[in-house]
Amino acid sequence: MDREIEERFHNEMMHIYHSAANLKPPYRANLFLRMVQEHGGKEAANRLLATTEPSQGFAELYLRGKENLKLSVEYLVLQRPWCTLFTEDQLNTARDRLNKVECPLPEDDQVRENA
Numbered sequence: 001m002d003r004e005i006e007e008r009f010h011n012e013m014m015h016i017y018h019s020a021a022n023l024k025p026p027y028r029a030n031l032f033l034r035m036v037q038e039h040g041g042k043e044a045a046n047r048l049l050a051t052t053e054p055s056q057g058f059a060e061l062y063l064r065g066k067e068n069l070k071l072s073v074e075y076l077v078l079q080r081p082w083c084t085l086f087t088e089d090q091l092n093t094a095r096d097r098l099n100k101v102e103c104p105l106p107e108d109d110q111v112r113e114n115a
Helices: 002-021 030-039 040-049 055-064 064-069 073-077 088-100 107-114
Strands: none
Touching: 002 040, 002 064, 030 040, 030 055, 030 073, 040 073, 040 088, 055 064, 055 073, 064 073, 073 088, 088 107
16 A cells, blocks of 8 residues: 555656746756656655755745746645655654745645644
């Protein structure tokens, strides 16, 4: 089951790359794309969440409008079923980064936090 979810998560990571490339102006996160292609979506997310500061991509999305953070790894990992792939520490890192810039959390995460 986890393998299937990981494969679907990988596809979602590719999807957020392509969605960001369709923004006006486009944001082509080539380092992100390379990381996902080389290591897979789950490992790329693990690496991005392990850093002390948000990625350059997170900052770029924020600068293009806070609503574009819905295309961030941080936003993606808080959604179901993807949140099941990550530790509570990783999810807290994602929440903290979004909260610091006052980005509303995904509804899935809000339900989970209140459970």
